[in-house]
Amino acid sequence: MIRQTIERLPTRFRFSELHRACPGVSYPTLKRTLFDLKREKKVRCLGKGRDAEWERIGS
Structure with missing residues (x-):
């Protein structure tokens, strides 16, 4: 469920x-x-910290 949610979020979240x-x-x-x-x-x-962003790599 979490992985699918990450796929639906913007590339950077x-x-x-x-x-x-x-x-x-x-x-x-x-x-x-x-x-x-x-x-x-x-x-x-x-x-x-709290301002960190995560970015999907690839798809």
Whole structure:
């Protein structure tokens, strides 16, 4: 569910946008999924802290 939601978000998105798009999903679960996708080189993090943006790589 989280991965499909990320595909529907704009290419660049903030964690808060993902959190709003996945009501009921815990913060740790969202973070774990993002870091799994980062390890798979499907997303990358641009910046640090609450102003950081995530960017989909490829499709």
